Amino acid sequence: MTRSNTKTSRQEGSGQDFKESVSNRYRLDRAFTWLVTGASLVGVVVLALLLIDVVKDGSSMLSLEFLTSFPSQVFPENGGIYPALIGSLWLLGLTGLISVPLGLGAAVYLEEYAQDTRINRMIEINISNLAGVPSVIYGLLGLGIFVELLAPVTGGGSVLTGALTLSLLILPVIIVATREALRAIPDSIREGGYALGATQWEVIWSHLLPRALPGALTGIILALSRAVGEAAPILIVGVSLYQTYITRSPFDGYMALPTQIYDWISRPQEVFQNSAAAGIVVAMVVLLLANSFAIWLRSRYQQRS
Amino acid sequence: MSIRVEGTRSEAEAWKRNSRGREARERVIKFFLTACAYLSIFTTVGIVLVLFEETSRFFLKVSPVEFLTSTQWAPPQGEFGVLPLVYGTLMATVIAIAVALPVGLLTAIYLSEYAPVRLRQWLKPALEILAGVPTVVYGYFALTFITPFFRDNLFSGIQSFNAVSAGLIMGVMIIPTVASVSEDAIYAVPLSLREGAYALGATKRETATKVVVPAALSGIVAAVILGISRAIGETMIVTIAMGAQANWLGSPLEGMQAMTAYIVQVVGGETPRGSVTYESIFAVGSTLFLMTLALNLASYWFVRRYRETY
Numbered sequence: 278m279t280r281s282n283t284k285t286s287r288q289e290g291s292g293q294d295f296k297e298s299v300s301n302r303y304r305l306d307r308a309f310t311w312l313v314t315g316a317s318l319v320g321v322v323v324l325a326l327l328l329i330d331v332v333k334d335g336s337s338m339l340s341l342e343f344l345t346s347f348p349s350q351v352f353p354e355n356g357g358i359y360p361a362l363i364g365s366l367w368l369l370g371l372t373g374l375i376s377v378p379l380g381l382g383a384a385v386y387l388e389e390y391a392q393d394t395r396i397n398r399m400i401e402i403n404i405s406n407l408a409g410v411p412s413v414i415y416g417l418l419g420l421g422i423f424v425e426l427l428a429p430v431t432g433g434g435s436v437l438t439g440a441l442t443l444s445l446l447i448l449p450v451i452i453v454a455t456r457e458a459l460r461a462i463p464d465s466i467r468e469g470g471y472a473l474g475a476t477q478w479e480v481i482w483s484h485l486l487p488r489a490l491p492g493a494l495t496g497i498i499l500a501l502s503r504a505v506g507e508a509a510p511i512l513i514v515g516v517s518l519y520q521t522y523i524t525r526s527p528f529d530g531y532m533a534l535p536t537q538i539y540d541w542i543s544r545p546q547e548v549f550q551n552s553a554a555a556g557i558v559v560a561m562v563v564l565l566l567a568n569s570f571a572i573w574l575r576s577r578y579q580q581r582s
Numbered sequence: 583m584s585i586r587v588e589g590t591r592s593e594a595e596a597w598k599r600n601s602r603g604r605e606a607r608e609r610v611i612k613f614f615l616t617a618c619a620y621l622s623i624f625t626t627v628g629i630v631l632v633l634f635e636e637t638s639r640f641f642l643k644v645s646p647v648e649f650l651t652s653t654q655w656a657p658p659q660g661e662f663g664v665l666p667l668v669y670g671t672l673m674a675t676v677i678a679i680a681v682a683l684p685v686g687l688l689t690a691i692y693l694s695e696y697a698p699v700r701l702r703q704w705l706k707p708a709l710e711i712l713a714g715v716p717t718v719v720y721g722y723f724a725l726t727f728i729t730p731f732f733r734d735n736l737f738s739g740i741q742s743f744n745a746v747s748a749g750l751i752m753g754v755m756i757i758p759t760v761a762s763v764s765e766d767a768i769y770a771v772p773l774s775l776r777e778g779a780y781a782l783g784a785t786k787r788e789t790a791t792k793v794v795v796p797a798a799l800s801g802i803v804a805a806v807i808l809g810i811s812r813a814i815g816e817t818m819i820v821t822i823a824m825g826a827q828a829n830w831l832g833s834p835l836e837g838m839q840a841m842t843a844y845i846v847q848v849v850g851g852e853t854p855r856g857s858v859t860y861e862s863i864f865a866v867g868s869t870l871f872l873m874t875l876a877l878n879l880a881s882y883w884f885v886r887r888y889r890e891t892y
Contacts, residue, residue: 306785306786310786313691313695321712326723334726382617386619400619400620406626407626409811409877410629410874418625421636445625499710502714508718508817509818509842538718539821539822557722561715568710
C-alpha cells in the first residue's frame with residue numbers, strides 16, 4: 278500500500294517540482310545539506326555541553342579523597358563515593374558472571390541448535406520484546422521475585438538481588454549481539470569441523486565461540502556499561518542510599534554510583550550538587566572508556582573479517 | 583584442540599572410546615543451552631505474574647473504573663486516578679519526540695546519504711556513546727543547566743521542575759534510537775531507486791526526501807514508535823527534572839509526575855508491603871507495561887514489513 282501511495286504522490290508532485298528553476302532547486306539542496314549536517318551534530322554538541330557543565334560544577338569536589346571517602350551528611354564537602362564505587366564494581370562483576378554465560382548459552386541455542394518451530398519463533402519475538410521493556414518494570418520483577426519470593430536465597434535487598442535484576446535487564450542485548458556475531462561466521466567453518474568428526478558442541482566450543490567472541494564482546498561491554506549506569510531498577514530492589522560499611526559479600530547491602538548521584542541531586546544544598554557533578558564525572562570517565570574500548574574492538578574486528 | 587589430540591591415536595580406538603561419552607555430553611550441553619533460551623520465556627511470565635498479582639490486589643481496594651477515569655491522583659488521600667500520571671508521561675514523550683523525530687531522521691539521512699565514509703565512522707560511535715550516557719546524568723543536566731537556561735532566556739515563569747526541560751533532554755537521549763533504526767531502513771532501500779531518481783533529473787535532496795525516505799517509511803515509523811516506547815519507559819530524567827507532583831492538564835512549564843517517576847519515588851519512600859500505596863506502583867507498572875508492549879509489537883510489525891519489501 279505504501280508503495281502504490283508513494284508512486285502516485287511522486288507522479289503528482291513531479292510536475293510541480295520541475296517547474297521550479299534549477300538554480301532554486303540547487304539552492305534548496307545546499308540548505309538541506311546544511312540542515313542534515315547540523316542535525317547530525319546536535320547529539321555531539323549536547324554531549325560536549327553536558328561534559329563541560331559537569332566538569333565545571335564538579336571540579337571543586339574532584340580529588341583523590343573524593344574516590345576514597347565515605348559520603349558525609351555532616352561535612353558534605355569532605356564526602357566521597359568510595360562505597361558507591363565498590364558497590365558498582367560488585368554489581369558489574371556479579372552481573373557479568375550471571376548474564377554472560379546465560380546470554381551466550383541462549384544465543385548459541387537459538388543460532389546453532391533451534392529448529393524453526395513455533396516455540397522457538399516465540400522465544401525470538403519474546404526476546405526482542407523484552408529488550409523494549411522499561412527498566413522500572415524489571416525493577417518491579419526483581420522486587421516481586423528476588424526481594425520477596427527468593428529472600429531466603431538472595432538475602433532480600435542484597436547486591437546479589439541487584440545483579441540478578443540487572444542481568445535479566447541486559448540479557449536480551451547480549452543475546453542479540455552474540456547471535457549476530459555467530460551468524461556472521463561462514464558455514465564452511467562448521468562443515469569443516471563436522472567433516473573432521475567433531476560433534477556439534479566441539480565445533481561450537483573450539484571454532485565458533487572464539488570467532489564470535491570479539492563481536493559478542495562489544496555487545497557485552499555495551500550492555501554491562503548500561504547495567505552499571507542504571508539507577509531505576511536498583512532503586513526499586515533496595516539499593517542503599519547511605520551505608521557506613523563496604524560491601525564484602527554478595528549478600529551484603531550496597532550503594533551504587535548512579536543512585537548515589539541521584540541522592541545528591543535530590544538534595545537542595547549547593548555542595549551536594551557539586552558532589553553529584555563530581556560523581557557524574559567519575560561515572561562518565563569510566564563509561565566513556567568502556568564504551569570506546571567496545572567500539573574500538575568492534576571496528577578492529579569488522580576490518581579483519 | 584581436543585580433535586587434534588585424538589587424531590594422534592589410532593583412529594578407530596578414538597572413536598570407540600568417545601562415542602558414548604560424547605553423546606551424553608552433547609545431550610547435557612544441549613539441555614543447558616535450551617534452558618538458557620527458555621529463561622527469556624520465564625522472565626516474561628515472571629513479569630506478567632508479578633504485575634498481575636499485585637495489581638489484582640490493588641483492584642480489590644480501588645475500582646478499575648476509578649483508576650482509569652478519575653483525574654485525581656493523591657495516594658495519601660486514597661485518590662487513585664492514573665490519568666494525571668499518564669498525562670505527565672505523555673507530555674514529556676510528546677516533547678521528546680518533537681526533538682528526536684526531526685533530529686533523528688535528518689541524522690539518519692545525513693549518515694546514509696551525505697556523510698563522507700571517514701566522518702560516518704566517527705559519528706556513528708559518537709551516537710552510540712550518547713545512547714550510553716546514564717540517564718541520571720541527563721536528569722542532572724536538565725535540572726541544573728537546561729531549566730536555568732530557559733528561566734534566564736526564554737520563560738521567566740518556568741518552575742524548577744518542569745516538563746519542557748525533561749522532555750527536551752529525553753528527546754536528545756532517544757535521538758540515537760530513532761537515528762540508528764531509521765538509518766537501517768534507509769540503508770536497505772535499493773540503490774536502483776536512487777539511480778532512477780537521478781536519471782530523471784532529481785537533485786540529491788529531492789532523491790533523499792521524495793524517493794528514499796518514502797521508500798523507507800515503514801522502518802522510520804518503527805524507529806519513531808520505538809523512540810516513543812523508550813520515552814514512555816524512561817525513568818530517571820523525569821524523576822529528577824520533572825518533579826513529583828501529579829498535575830492533570832498542567833502546562834509544560836510546570837512540574838508534573840510521570841508514571842515511572844511515581845514508581846521510583848514511592849519505593850524510595852519505603853512504603854510498607856501490603857499497603858494500597860505499595861500495590862499502586864504495580865498497578866501503574868502494569869499500565870506502563872501494556873503501553874510499551876503495544877508500541878513494541880507495533881514497531882516489530884513495521885520492521886518486518888520493510889524487511890519483506892526489499
